Amino acid sequence: MTDSDAQQAALLALRDKIDGIDAEIGRLISERAQCAQRVADVKTAAGATDAVFYRPEREAQVLRKAMERNSGPLSDEEMARLFREIMSACLALEQPVKVAYLGPEGTFTQQAALKHFGQSAVALPFSAIDEVFREVEAGAVNYGVVPVENSTEGVVSHTLDNFMNSNLKICGEVELRVHHNLVVSDVTNVDSITRIYSHGQSLAQCRKWLDSHYPNIERIAVSSNAEAARRLKGEWNAAAIAPLKAAELYDLRIIAEKIEDQPDNSTRFLIIGAQEVPSSGKDKTSLLVAMRNQPGALHSLLEPFHRNSIDLTRVESRPSRSGVWTYVFFVDFTGHKDDARVSETLAEVASQVADLKVLGSYPKAVL
């Protein structure tokens, strides 16, 4: 047997094994889909015409378990992504989830909708955040996906402001991790960089980092990552700003990672719906609080959270639209509103402020 024959034999054996595994996986996916159908039957048999088939807390639990059980070689993220798609396909059997997102197609919000609901959901773009809210409120769709924290501050405000006049709940959050990196090619002399190429938008998102690390370097906005990479390969004194996948695609070397100015909060999205979501075990809660403008008001709002060891993840003030209040705050913290400690804290806070509205308790982003 030659080397090549041995190799062929080894490959054939492995492929046979993979075929056997695939047959098993296929059988189990079918069995899982049957179970999902029976879940739907039980819910429908209970006579509820508005039976809820999609349970955000249950989905989060299934994904977390899939990640906990995973011992490689796939990353936890890849494993969870596969389970997301399996759940999405099973769910669509009964009732495809209908989702409205802030369009157009090809935006990060579409990517967020796909990431959260999987490819079997029916998702359509809308041209404004208000429209997404309206579609969900009218019951035309089950859920909406809107950006809440990204580099365009205006978009964020618009989403938050919509909650002031809406009874919709936050049913989930999605995080997209798109990091910027400073990259060079194999011809670059790293000590002699005199220009940095990137999208205008990427340059803007890394402005502070560039100001402090490369203050006197020319920044040149180009049309695409591809274009930046191409220039890089021809100029020994140039670097570029690019996301990881572009660096991989063009075999570029990363010399500084995650250089965006707002590292944590640049790409977060909310799932909005009519549903209250039970605890998944690892949850977040978002509040809208209206307060009179008096000395120490913000401190007295936040103190009970601190005293009860509730971790605030975000506090954001917004101008109120009503003349009565002076401040409106959006507050995010870790925990579910039905947790004893949280509900006591909320009761205490509610007694001190003009108005308190729980926008929703929902599973922390799994991925």
Add this chain to the structure above:
Amino acid sequence: MTDSDAQQAALLALRDKIDGIDAEIGRLISERAQCAQRVADVKTAAGATDAVFYRPEREAQVLRKAMERNSGPLSDEEMARLFREIMSACLALEQPVKVAYLGPEGTFTQQAALKHFGQSAVALPFSAIDEVFREVEAGAVNYGVVPVENSTEGVVSHTLDNFMNSNLKICGEVELRVHHNLVVSDVTNVDSITRIYSHGQSLAQCRKWLDSHYPNIERIAVSSNAEAARRLKGEWNAAAIAPLKAAELYDLRIIAEKIEDQPDNSTRFLIIGAQEVPSSGKDKTSLLVAMRNQPGALHSLLEPFHRNSIDLTRVESRPSRSGVWTYVFFVDFTGHKDDARVSETLAEVASQVADLKVLGSYPKAVL
């Protein structure tokens, strides 16, 4: 035990069962990923520095098997989609496939790239078909995805023309089925339709059908399917043109299906690469043929295919860029160039024409 208790107990039992199935699926996916790693090890151990990890014919076979084995309740298409993602994740472990596609993001070509390579591939948009060819030729990416048949005839030509000056092979094809439907809402009086709303582009793609079925009806171009649906709900004398998912999303009733003027060939894409693809068992072959302009030339080109019962799926003539030839034809047929009957036919045809170039034999689109 009350009804509700019984329901809860039934649901809990089903969820436990699903959790057990999920644990098994997770274990098998990990095992499959390990096998994929070993396949890569065997290939690398053979000393080939350019070992090919992605095998279009093998992927096609795996997907076809997954569909054949499937006995529901998921559709064959959903099952294949899940296996596509599992393969994509396993492959990315070793070497993520790098793909260049005709952008921008959010276009059908991106959707085609995703459909063919799964979400674990590294895919980046390029702004022109030539650029996609150039990236693949330069070895910067493994594959390119370009449209070959859609409603914009110019794009098609551009892809075909690129093959005249390129040594790249066709490694696969992707079909996207996006059908247009005539839809109405529950307030519509179907016998009194006086206007039809849709995207300008959709109206154009259904022009002939509309001319013959609704010749004197006003056609109104609106900005989105959402907008068309909204108008529909307020006007008893209106219909709209919408894809299936929009009809589902807005609870619209389809009164005529697949009304686009070019039903079969409107959305086909080619995967281009440097690789020759062995037979998958169900293949297609694309040829580029240059012929002198003489009487009966086309007939003598096509006759051998007919005589040998080879099914031609497409013949398209293009102006040659060289002065010597008068005609250039692109010919697609069913079969692989290594099939005895096909190779004999090709030899016969080659002896009669000025030039014959096999652009590639590749698996027929599985989904």
